[in-house]
Amino acid sequence: MNGLTRTKLTITFWLCAALLSGCGQGEVKHFNTDDYPKALSDWGVIELQGEHLKVNDSAVVYDLNTALFSDYALKLRTVFVPNGESAGYHPEDTFAMPVGSIISKTFFYPKDSQGRLVTTGAWQGDPKDVSTATHQLVETRLLVRQIDGWDAVSYIWQGDEAYLSVAGKLQRFKLTNDKPLNYLVPSRNQCASCHATNHTTGEIRPIGIKSRHLNRTTDLYQENQLTHWQSKGILKGVVKPPAGNALWNDPDANLNHRARSYLDINCGHCHNPAGAADTSGLLLDYADHPKLVMGYCKPPIAAGRGSGGRLYSIVPGHPEASILSFRLETNNPAMMMPELGRSLVHNEGVELVSSWIADLEGECI
Amino acid sequence: MMNLNAIKLMSILALSAVVSACSQGPEQAPELSFQDSFRQALETATSGDVITVPEGTFAFDRSLILNTDGVTIRGQGMEKSILSFKGQIAGAEGLSVSASDFTIEDLAIEDTVGDALKVNEGNNIVIRRIRTEWTNGPDVNNGAYGIYPVQTTNVLIEGNVAIAASDAGVYVGQSKQVIVRNNRAEFNVAGIEVENTIGADVYQNVANNNTGGILVFNMPSIPQRGYATRVYDNDVNNNNTANFAAPGTAVSGVPAGSGIMVNSNDQVEIFNNRVADNNTANILISSYFSANYAGQRTLAAEFDPYPEEILIYDNTFSGGGRAPGFDYLVQLKNAIYGVDGAFPDIIWDGIIDPNKPEEKPVICVVNGDALLLNIDAGNEFENAGVDMQKHNCTVAKLAPIELAGT
Known part of the structure; x- marks a missing residue:
């Protein structure tokens, strides 16, 4: 093997490695609170591939029975639990999730040919159906289980990437009726305005990761979500969950x-x-x-x-x-x-x- | 070699393209405006931070929010450092704080769509020389509260100016260990309101030209019942501004012309105040039932709707009582004192707890020749009249509030 070929091979290997690890097709990565990456794709949880949203294979897409209304945005939710670990079931409260867990929620709208947002859009819950050709991606919020508790962070979509936002932003869109939509991407502290469900402790917690919000058979999996989570190994200890x-x-x-x-x-x-x-x-x-x-x-x-x-x-x-x-x-x-x-x-x-x-x-x- | 170098170069370009696609943000933003850097400082604050506001007027279109304990926000003065929320389109407050060991001083918050400064849950709160103002003057469309600590403990509110809130200029709710002093509250519906609070000293304030000057209230159906408030050494004059609160709010039941008003609260000491020219009365004491907003409502069993152990002494009264703010009070005044007459300095609805009529003194008055009129609101004013013998009593005086760490 001459030097040139070896160099070529090395470079090819490097390029592949960079693509794989750097762009999230590999493993989901964990970052500490003071070290969040600027680009959402660095987390490896969710990213755009071409026109389409791609969720990491090790993350599970889920839906809530009834969700918070957010200006008619559609929401793609995913949960990632580190390999080999699982969340602990609770009949009423938020499931206990291991350190390293990441919950993502991507807000998007269908858009018309003029790029105006559609508030009456339907979506069956499959990430593959979300395309930048037909949808406006707005933001992706992450809840990250750090050693000392949950932390919240938002990324704002711009082109084919979403970028870290600490201070939040008022995003101005136009609706199909030509009325403006002042969409508020929350600041980090505003995340706590809802997610510190115990305002005395101020502790941030996921809201939807509760039995009553998840207990349902969804179209996406054709099985009950709690069952699905168990079969994926990310949830343990489910005993007779109350009706959703x-x-x-x-x-x-x-x-x-x-x-x-x-x-x-x-x-x-x-x-x-x-x-x-x-x-x-x-x-x-x-x-x-x-x-x-x-x-x-x-x-x-x-x-x-x-x-x-x-x-x-x-x-x-x-x-x-x-x-x-x-x-x-x-x-x-x-x-x-x-x-x-x-x-x-x-x-x-x-x-x-x-x-x-x-x-x-x-x-x- | 040319080939190799070319490949290397291409590879490096390709690699950097990959890297940049993965992890580079948009181009470095130009230097942040103060608005952005201030918000960033609040969002990323750590305990011990002192966040300063320079001289100038700074416009915000959405709420500011702070959740970190141990932060101080400091401006250059309430007429110099101005946070203006005129045209605000998002958020229910100007600045919303959920934190302990918080100090804010020397700045103004103007024209917020809702409350100007809200501090929800926290210990050791200092709000000093802040101005909250709706610059258009009294208007039902102004935000509700100027300075609004709620569920806080060990609180000092001093030297502030609160103008034109559609509810209360300074509103202390569900708190403990509070000092409200040296503030000026004008042209609000309620100038200063202490509600469901345990242990408050309210002194050396000026509460003029509101609908009601200083209010000490208890509301039902909330976690903390209030008691033990001292209101003293205040100037409370001309609180005759027409009530511009939204209907249905508690303060919409405050008649214009109310100086110092106690509703459903216990252990309230009112002394050494200078109270003048409040056209309903200089002091009003009432139960929950006669507050205009109440009607006959379902009350939680544990709620005590009756004022008890109210001690009024050594105040200086003058004028007032000539033009009550509600029609039924005007009729009553005219019937008893004539069209040109005036209510005495203190009026009371006369409604007492039927289960313990003689147990505790309701209102004790030791105030020279000042008179108290019982309007007998519970019996359609049938036995309205003055009987100072019934108020010749005393109750134990309250100890001063001493704040920890001062």
Whole structure:
């Protein structure tokens, strides 16, 4: 072998190695909090290959029964658990995940031929169907299980890569009705506004990695997600999981179950007994709270203009008199709920909650 | 050799292309504006950081947020370092803080869409010489609270200026061990409001030209019941601004012309204040039931809607009581004191706990010739009248608040 050939071979090997390890087709990589890479693809969890999103083979795609409304964005979720390890099941709480676990959530929209975002898009949950030719990628958020707890970080898509964002950003898009969309990519601290579900400890935790949000058979795997996670070896200890939350838009599901599921994921991260909004005395997580605490005939505490001039959180039978409906119907940032994560009104969600309130019995005297 | 070098060069180019595709960010951004560097500093803060705001007016279109303990934010003065949120399109606050050992001083927060400065849960909070203002003046569309610590402990709020909040200029909620002093609150619905708080000293403040000057309230259905507040050495004048709160809010039930107001709270000491020309009354004491917002609502069983152990002494009163802020109070005033007359300095709704009528003194007044009118709101004002003998009592005085670490 002459020198030239050897050099060629070496270079070829190097190029392959660089491609494999550097661009995420190999293993998922872990980075410490002070050492996050600028490019999302360096994590190896998710990246663009040509026009298409590619999820690492060792990460599992999953979906929630009812998800947080985020300005009609579609979301691709993945979970990665280090090889040989697994998450510990819990019937109510977030699963205990080993150090090195990475959860990703990619926000995207279908777009029309003029690049305007479509808010009515449907997607069956397969990453392969997400293409930059037909979709606008917006951001990918990671939750990374570090030694001292979970940490949150966002990457903003620009061209064929997503780049680290610490301070967050207001992204300005146009919708198909030509109205603007001011999409807020959260800052790191804003991630904690929702993910520090225990506001006293301030500890960041995944919200969706709970039995009630996952317990469902999805189209993608044609099997129950909890079963799927177990068969992949990333979840252990599942014993008789309680029924999952409803799909908020499932016409066959019970109205109360759908509405409580919707409030649970959209409000319960703050409106829970230890959450940032326990100051309001209004608890909307899916637990067995007294009616007053759930808002029945409950006057506001410090809602300011957010009361919309209405007297009680929930007036049974009367969504038009209930603060809860008002908070969802407005998109004024001083008055709307949730406070973060939307600039549009989720009309279908409003309809659900209002139908539920209309269906409740009782009166406020 | 040419060939080899060419291959090497190409390979290096190819490699660097791969590397850059994988890990390089967009081009290095030009030097950050103050807005961006300030946000970056808040997002990446570590304990012990002092983040400074230079002289100037800096515009923000979305909330600022801090979650790190032990941070100080320091401007050059409340008229010099101005964070302006005019036209804000995202976030419910101007600056939102969830942290302990937090100090903020010498800057202004203007025209936020919601609350100006909110500190939610934390110990050892100092808010000093901050101005929160809606520069357009009183308006229902202004943000609710200016300075808003909630669920905080060991809190010092001093030397601030709070103007034109559509709820309260300074609002201390569900907190413990609080000192509110040397502040000026004007043209808010509530100037200074202490709510569901245990242990607060409110002194040497100026609360003029609000709808209500200084409020000590308890609200139901929240984790902490408040008691033990001292309100003293304050100037509370001309709180006659028409109520511009959103209907349905607690303070929308405050009649214009309220000087110092206690609602549903216990152990409140009001002394040495200079209280003048508040057109409903210089002092109002009421139960939850007669607050205009209450109606007859379902109350949690553990909630105590009655004010008890209120001690009023050595205040200087003048004027006031001539033009109450609610029609029913105007009619009552006219019926008892005539069209040209005035309510006395203190009015009380007279509603007491039916289960323990004689157990604790409700209101003790040791204040020269100042009179208290019981309007008997629980019996359609039937026996409204003054009987100072009933208020000739005393209760143990509260100890001063001493903040840890000062």
